[in-house]
Amino acid sequence: MSLLEIENLSLTIGATPILKGVELTVLPGEVVGLVGESGSGKSMTALTIMQLLPHLARAEGRVTFDGIDILGATEDQMCALRGDDIGMVFQEPMTALNPVKTIGEQVAEGIRWHTKAGRAEAEDRARKILDRVGLPEAKFPLSRYPHELSGGQRQRVVIAIACALKPKLLIADEPTTALDVVLQAQILDLLRDLVRENRMGLLLISHDLAVVTEMADRLTILRRGEVTEAGDTARTLSEQQHPYTRELALASMHLPARPKPHLAGSAKPLLEVEGVGRDYRGRRKSLLRPAQPIRAVDNVSLTIEPAQSVALVGRSGCGKSTLARMILALDKPTGGTIRFRGEAITGKAEAELKPARRDMQAVFQDPYGSFDPRQKVEKLVAEPLHLLEKQPTQAERREMVAHALDEVGLGPRDMDKYPHEFSGGQRQRLSIARAIITRPKLVVADEPVSALDVSIRAQILDLFAELNQKLGIAYLFITHDLTVARAMADEVLVMHEGKIVERGRTADVLNHPSSEAAQALVAAAPDLHRAIARRMQEQG
Amino acid sequence: MTMHVDLPEETIAGVLAKAFGNRSFLIGLAITLLIVTVALVSFVWTPYDVTRLVIADKTQAPSWAHWFGTDHFGRDILSMIMVGARNSIAVALVAVGIGMGIGVPLGALAAARGGLADEALMRVNDVVFAFPALLSAIMITAIFGPGAVNAIIAIGIFNIPVFARVARAGALAIWPREFILAARAAGKGMTRISIEHILPNIATLLLVQGTIQFALGILAEAGLSYVGLGAQPPMPSWGRMLFDAQTRMVIAPWMAIFPGMAIVITVLGLNLLGDGIADILDPKSRRRR
Numbered sequence: 052m053s054l055l056e057i058e059n060l061s062l063t064i065g066a067t068p069i070l071k072g073v074e075l076t077v078l079p080g081e082v083v084g085l086v087g088e089s090g091s092g093k094s095m096t097a098l099t100i101m102q103l104l105p106h107l108a109r110a111e112g113r114v115t116f117d118g119i120d121i122l123g124a125t126e127d128q129m130c131a132l133r134g135d136d137i138g139m140v141f142q143e144p145m146t147a148l149n150p151v152k153t154i155g156e157q158v159a160e161g162i163r164w165h166t167k168a169g170r171a172e173a174e175d176r177a178r179k180i181l182d183r184v185g186l187p188e189a190k191f192p193l194s195r196y197p198h199e200l201s202g203g204q205r206q207r208v209v210i211a212i213a214c215a216l217k218p219k220l221l222i223a224d225e226p227t228t229a230l231d232v233v234l235q236a237q238i239l240d241l242l243r244d245l246v247r248e249n250r251m252g253l254l255l256i257s258h259d260l261a262v263v264t265e266m267a268d269r270l271t272i273l274r275r276g277e278v279t280e281a282g283d284t285a286r287t288l289s290e291q292q293h294p295y296t297r298e299l300a301l302a303s304m305h306l307p308a309r310p311k312p313h314l315a316g317s318a319k320p321l322l323e324v325e326g327v328g329r330d331y332r333g334r335r336k337s338l339l340r341p342a343q344p345i346r347a348v349d350n351v352s353l354t355i356e357p358a359q360s361v362a363l364v365g366r367s368g369c370g371k372s373t374l375a376r377m378i379l380a381l382d383k384p385t386g387g388t389i390r391f392r393g394e395a396i397t398g399k400a401e402a403e404l405k406p407a408r409r410d411m412q413a414v415f416q417d418p419y420g421s422f423d424p425r426q427k428v429e430k431l432v433a434e435p436l437h438l439l440e441k442q443p444t445q446a447e448r449r450e451m452v453a454h455a456l457d458e459v460g461l462g463p464r465d466m467d468k469y470p471h472e473f474s475g476g477q478r479q480r481l482s483i484a485r486a487i488i489t490r491p492k493l494v495v496a497d498e499p500v501s502a503l504d505v506s507i508r509a510q511i512l513d514l515f516a517e518l519n520q521k522l523g524i525a526y527l528f529i530t531h532d533l534t535v536a537r538a539m540a541d542e543v544l545v546m547h548e549g550k551i552v553e554r555g556r557t558a559d560v561l562n563h564p565s566s567e568a569a570q571a572l573v574a575a576a577p578d579l580h581r582a583i584a585r586r587m588q589e590q591g
Numbered sequence: 592m593t594m595h596v597d598l599p600e601e602t603i604a605g606v607l608a609k610a611f612g613n614r615s616f617l618i619g620l621a622i623t624l625l626i627v628t629v630a631l632v633s634f635v636w637t638p639y640d641v642t643r644l645v646i647a648d649k650t651q652a653p654s655w656a657h658w659f660g661t662d663h664f665g666r667d668i669l670s671m672i673m674v675g676a677r678n679s680i681a682v683a684l685v686a687v688g689i690g691m692g693i694g695v696p697l698g699a700l701a702a703a704r705g706g707l708a709d710e711a712l713m714r715v716n717d718v719v720f721a722f723p724a725l726l727s728a729i730m731i732t733a734i735f736g737p738g739a740v741n742a743i744i745a746i747g748i749f750n751i752p753v754f755a756r757v758a759r760a761g762a763l764a765i766w767p768r769e770f771i772l773a774a775r776a777a778g779k780g781m782t783r784i785s786i787e788h789i790l791p792n793i794a795t796l797l798l799v800q801g802t803i804q805f806a807l808g809i810l811a812e813a814g815l816s817y818v819g820l821g822a823q824p825p826m827p828s829w830g831r832m833l834f835d836a837q838t839r840m841v842i843a844p845w846m847a848i849f850p851g852m853a854i855v856i857t858v859l860g861l862n863l864l865g866d867g868i869a870d871i872l873d874p875k876s877r878r879r880r
Contacts, residue, residue, distance in 0.1 A: 381775050381776060405778055417769050421769035421770050423791070424792070425792055426788075435778070
């Protein structure tokens with residue numbers, strides 16, 4: 052008997068149809084992947100199962116969990132199910148935890164609520180499950196608060212909460228999207244083990260075809276609220292009967308064309324980073340001893356040449372974003388010098404930095420967070436223009452913004468819109484427009500595509516490649532995603548615990564990693580080809 | 592695949608549509624408008640002159656001639672309430688203005704600078720916060736003598752830390768966001784970012800706090816007048832009317848009931864308005880009506 056059975060589920064919110072006739076089953080001990088792009092209704096399907104739908108949502112059809120009719124269940128019945136028999140891992144580890152409660156309290160809370168266990172017993176179980184998800188008490192005491200943990204660690208706490216009571220069904224909504232590849236591989240392993248141990252059903256929701264292929268026995272592909280294809284993972288992906296399945300698979304493996312690869316050693320360096328370090332004040336371990344500083348970046352040196360594209364890869368927390376911020380002069384190094392076009396930018400006052408800032412722009416990860424929601428596109432994209440020596444007139448500004456928008460594939464009419472009127476991919480285009488409006492020589496892009504859908508991501512990578520070819524912009528891509536490095540970079544730098552441990556041409560580093568850190572990254576990176584091949588092999 | 596809770600920013604038409612569907616906003620707005628209108632009308636017309644004492648008409652019960660009755664000097668209570676509204680609103684409004692004008696920049700500065708500056712500013716804030724408004728009013732009165740202006744200053748000072756805290760808390764939530772980082776990468780300084788990005792994003796917070804402080808200001812003004820530290824006679828004020836009424840509660844209860852009701856209704860109206868605004872502007876609370 053299936054654990055979860057969704058039959059002909061339709062969902063509307065207000066007058067907007069969200070899901071149309073969705074069918075899905077999950078058997079005990081089975082991993083089912085639910086794949087689709089933003090807005091395809093994946094998360095809404097999950098929320099329907101949990102009955103956590105927004106107000107005004109109307110669901111029709113049948114959803115049966117373990118013999119219980121979910122759509123007809125009362126709130127009390129659902130409260131008993133949620134967190135006990137059905138666990139859920141949300142996609143946003145930053146907001147899924149209560150910032151004012153310790154991680155121990157938050158894990159123990161559900162245990163106490165559902166099992167009526169005492170505080171000590173619940174804490175004991177919380178300790179065990181936290182240890183299980185990779186947060187051993189010695190390093191991560193229960194008294195830690197969410198803000199003291201990195202994104203990956205927070206997601207582990209979320210998984211600990213969801214799995215603490217060994218649920219029959221775990222719904223994991225993009226559980227590893229915010230994690231680096233090594234952590235992702237570990238979390239996926241953990242989820243796989245939990246499924247095996249407890250004969251738990253797992254509904255894995257993801258936009259990442261490679262991840263789902265590695266994990267799921269069966270998969271269901273959603274598009275605009277409808278199931279386009281469903282079935283055995285290996286067969287579905289090897290046969291690719293539905294055009295949309297093929298489209299997704301192609302986009303996942305997309306490599307942008309860069310006809311003019313950069314030739315190393317051709318010019319004098321654009322950016323030189325020499326022996327740069329950054330210490331943060333650590334926590335005091337004892338009243339008598341001074342706090343040991345935390346070394347986020349440790350004696351890093353690197354150079355980037357004009358028009359060269361360099362990827363800085365590393366696991367989350369390895370210091371790559373801190374390094375990026377120092378390069379952008381948004382953070383001050385504790386030691387070392389950073390020279391941009393031969394001039395030191397370290398230790399300069401904000402006013403003196405203007406010329407450097409003009410030629411050095413940034414693209415950030417979160418296409419939703421990187422725009423002030425209260426300003427129009429014209430103002431947002433024009434923001435760096437105030438770095439210019441001569442301030443453009445209103446008409447010139449509009450002209451420049453229109454031109455930048457055109458270069459990233461948006462129209463001049465988009466100028467008078469607010470950021471919320473754009474999709475994630477379009478916002479990332481806006482971000483790029485803002486970065487190139489001053490015609491910079493270097494763009495530092497911190498995880499520029501990791502929040503995007505595969506097809507959009509392919510387009511954005513193409514755009515980056517095109518601008519590199521057309522405008523000769525050098526890139527520093529900060530990423531934990533090796534496919535981005537493979538697609539975009541001439542050179543790869545591997546960073547580990549604040550140090551650069553490997554540097555070389557992209558193909559060399561990614562195909563024959565020599566350092567341990569690089570090997571771990573390469574081994575953990577999900578790869579669709581490899582995953583399909585393995586699935587096929589397993590099934591003979 | 593992000594199901595971000597970054598709900599669409601509101602269009603003006605959308606906000607208006609929501610405003611007209613929000614009961615507490617509508618009731619609050621109606622009451623507030625009524626009080627403001629009454630106060631404005633009192634500048635040009637009141638049923639009777641509030642400065643003229645007609646001892647022959649003293650402590651008359653409500654009648655057609657005097658709707659709300661008269662006080663112990665024969666003054667018309669309705670007229671006094673009308674003029675008193677002017678006083679209450681002016682004091683509360685200016686006090687909120689002082690609080691916002693000084694508190695918000697301080698809070699924004701504390702959030703922007705962080706570290707020692709933040710610590711110092713907020714601790715000074717705490718000291719002011721710990722000081723009851725009444726006490727500072729008495730102190731100011733002791734130095735400058737009683738009067739409406741000094742009441743304004745006292746209440747205004749009491750408002751500063753409230754706004755400083757709200758502004759700082761709101762700003763702290765905005766600073767780590769990526770669009771601030773983007774603005775910094777574009778070379779914008781602390782002040783400019785605070786004005787261009789931080790303030791517009793915490794404006795709704797401040798607006799809601801402003802309405803609440805406005806209501807509290809009216810209460811505080813009534814309290815100060817009641818103990819004789821607010822507006823001085825012959826300028827009528829609601830708090831003073833209550834003080835005058837207290838010894839005559841048995842013989843002339845209307846002397847207490849009507850000014851009391853004026854205070855309650857005004858504060859209630861402002862609180863409803865504040866609640867309503869918070870509901871309307873907060874996308875997460877749209878289902879609450």
